[in-house]
Amino acid sequence: MSANRVVVIEDAERMPELMGSGDSVMKEIERAFPGVDLHVRGNRISLTGDEADVAAAATAIEELRSVMAAGVPLTPDVARQSVRILSAARGVAAAAADAGGAAGAAGAGASAASPVSVLSRSILSSRGRTIRPKTQGQADYVTAIENHTVTFGIGPAGTGKTYLAMAQAVAALQAKKVNRIVLTRPAVEAGERLGFLPGGLNEKIDPYLRPLYDALHDMVDPESIPRLMEAGTIEVAPLAYMRGRTLNDAFVILDEAQNTTREQMKMFLTRLGFGSTMVVTGDVTQVDLPGGTMSGLRSSREVLAGIDDIAICELSAEDVVRHRLVSDIITAYAKDDESRAPRGGGQQRRFTRPEGQQ
Structure with missing residues (x-):
């Protein structure tokens, strides 16, 4: 009509x-x-x-x-x-209407977030610009970090998992909710063999930690970063350096967690001290561990589900805020992976029988 x-x-x-x-x-x-x-x-x-x-x-x-x-x-x-966001809200309302009639649709419409409630939310104002969530999924992720001691942000590249966690960390430090920020990630190559890198220890691990430095430079005055790192207010270190420590009054971020083993993830999570917040980010579709090694992120998603004060946030291609093609690329690969997955729900192995054996 x-x-x-x-x-x-x-x-x-x-x-x-x-x-x-x-x-x-x-x-x-x-x-x-x-x-x-x-x-x-x-x-x-x-x-x-x-x-x-x-x-x-x-x-x-x-x-x-x-x-x-x-x-x-x-x-x-x-x-x-x-x-x-409006389209997603209409979809939720329509599903509720199918399930529970007009009253269910009204309740769903009331609970669905509006664009202004998502896009106008400020996490951190730094260097002349404001960092905000840009999708409903990102807004839910930010809320989870604020309301839980341990938060898992799981999703594809470009969904803002690390960037928003970093903004929350800097905001918590500025508000004196924590005394320091600890940023870490496992030192695992993404398919390439980097070999013997030149320089001292810091130069050798720098390529692995560079993405964390890049995000940090967007939110903190670059001239003050060396001073804050020297004072221990901001620490960027490989995951191996976390063993044996207790992290009190700290905002701790583990990035690229899909490349931790089950044992490394357990080790990291048990570093949690009093007054601290932990955020674990990763993409379970981009695991760079040797074949057959169980990803600590995948394992923790199953083991820790349902535990009080632990939030597990699943971001999707709908939450990608990089170039619009990134979302299309992620969706295309997901469909291809699904088509390649073996039928029957598990890995299929073929054994050759000896001649004459049935």
């Missing part, structure tokens, strides 16, 4: 901001709702098309107004994430 709707932007001075540079924000809305004709004249946005699509597009524009009013700069990415 065709419908017409007009959205009036009362604060006409903010129309250029709502439209975006080169109308990029509104073009993103058009791309998300190809069945809706969108026309802008002055401070009036006219929508024509299928009734359901027009209602959804109008809701998306209203939400962008709320996001803008909350002080979040509008970009095509913000528009795209807003549409995605």
Whole structure:
């Protein structure tokens, strides 16, 4: 059924901001709702098309107004994430309606987060910019870190697992909730053999820890990092250095945890001291351990499920905030892995029988 709707932007001075540079924000809305004709004249946005699509597009524009009013700069990415959050909320409401009727749909709609509640949430303001979650999954992950002593962030590349955990760590340090930040990851090559690296110990382990340094430099004044590291306020070290320690009043992040063994993961988790927070991040689809070695991250996901004060957050391709192709690449590989998986639920082995044996 065709419908017409007009959205009036009362604060006409903010129309250029709502439209975006080169109308990029509104073009993103058009791309998300190809069945809706969108026309802008002055401070009036006219929508024509299928009734359901027009209602959804109008809701998306209203939400962008709320996001803008909350002080979040509008970009095509913000528009795209807003549409995605609204679409997920509609899916939840529809599923609830199928399961429990109108009352269930109303309850689901009330509990679903809105774009403004997700995108306007500030974790850390640093060096002239604000770090925020950009998807519902990321917002749930940030909330889990705030409310649990140990949080597992499991998901594909580009979902912000390490970056958001780092922002939470710096924010906790600034708020004096912890006295130090400890960043660690296992020293495992990603398929290549790096051989005997030149230099001293720090130079040898630097390539493994470089991603942590990169994130740290985005959030802390680079000139102050050497001083903070010298004082022990920030520590970046390989996982092997954690054995025998008790980490009190610290925010501890284990990155690339899929490359820990079951024993290493147990060792790390038992370093937890009083007043500390731990975040473990990794991607179980990118394990670089030798063949046959059980990933400590996969094991812990099963062993620790259901334990009080431990949160296990599963991020997906929907939470990828890198180039849009990253999400498509992850989805394509997931489908290919699924098609290659052996039938019957386990690894199949073929044994050659001796001649004449049935």
